Amino acid sequence: MKIDVKICGLSTPETLEAALTRGASHVGFIHFAKSPRHLEIAPMADLVRRVDGRAETVIVSVDPDDALVDRMANEVRPDCLQLHGRETPERVAAVRAATGIKVMKALSIAERADLDAVATYRGVADRLLLDSKRPKGSQLPGGNGVSFDWTLLALLDPEISYILSGGLDAANVGEALRIAHPAGIDVSSGVESAPGIKDITRIHAFFDALDDIAADTDSRKASAL
Numbered sequence: 259m260k261i262d263v264k265i266c267g268l269s270t271p272e273t274l275e276a277a278l279t280r281g282a283s284h285v286g287f288i289h290f291a292k293s294p295r296h297l298e299i300a301p302m303a304d305l306v307r308r309v310d311g312r313a314e315t316v317i318v319s320v321d322p323d324d325a326l327v328d329r330m331a332n333e334v335r336p337d338c339l340q341l342h343g344r345e346t347p348e349r350v351a352a353v354r355a356a357t358g359i360k361v362m363k364a365l366s367i368a369e370r371a372d373l374d375a376v377a378t379y380r381g382v383a384d385r386l387l388l389d390s391k392r393p394k395g396s397q398l399p400g401g402n403g404v405s406f407d408w409t410l411l412a413l414l415d416p417e418i419s420y421i422l423s424g425g426l427d428a429a430n431v432g433e434a435l436r437i438a439h440p441a442g443i444d445v446s447s448g449v450e451s452a453p454g455i456k457d458i459t460r461i462h463a464f465f466d467a468l469d470d471i472a473a474d475t476d477s478r479k480a481s482a483l
């Protein structure tokens with residue numbers, strides 16, 4: 259089964275094109291002032307226009323107030339709003355109802371108890387993104403380039419569909435997909451040369467790794483016949 263691939267924290271037309279050319283299903287743009295990937299609304303709207311239906315566009319924000327939700331919805335018009343703060347299920351439902359735009363809710367996972375929150379967003383958020391907890395000292399709720407213990411995900415109800423995020427890169431995505439069974443994967447730092455600087459070579463390397471995994475899976479299936 260083909261999984262979704264979200265390349266997040268894009269900020270230039272060139273790196274956006276590279277992600278789209280390689281078949282990203284989702285492209286993400288960050289609106290969070292403390293992030294090295296932060297984009298103001300107008301440049302973000304420009305990048306979203308360039309996507310022109312080739313992938314789903316996602317704006318990432320952290321506990322946005324109603325005024326910001328309104329600006330993102332009306333001035334950028336993304337396909338999806340990713341809420342990466344402490345938004346409750348009620349807030350997710352309210353954002354969805356107010357905008358008519360899909361909502362992806364990000365949840366931080368570090369230990370077994372963190373999985374309890376996942377079910378409370380089921381049927382409320384359109385997508386769930388399971389990310390690592392921010393490391394001590396980081397000001398960013400996401401985009402920290404650290405992974406969590408993927409074996410925890412075996413404890414989730416297998417019916418729950420999620421996007422796996424946090425510290426993925428070309429070198430570890432194969433192992434992540436052997437352990438976890440996500441509907442999609444999300445990467446940011448793993449395709450950067452420095453915080454906030456997306457790297458076209460690393461974007462290609464990430465998709466090359468996914469192609470290798472797909473080819474390996476196909477050949478295993480063929481030899482099992």
Ligand SMILES: O=C(O)c1ccccc1NCC(=O)[C@H](O)[C@H](O)COP(=O)(O)O
Binds near residue numbers: 444
């Ligand atoms: O990327 C950021 O700077 C960011 C800032 C504030 C909230 C969320 C942020 N990123 C959200 C994402 O979806 C990232 O892709 C996700 O956390 C994975 O990042 P990484 O571990 O760097 O691959």
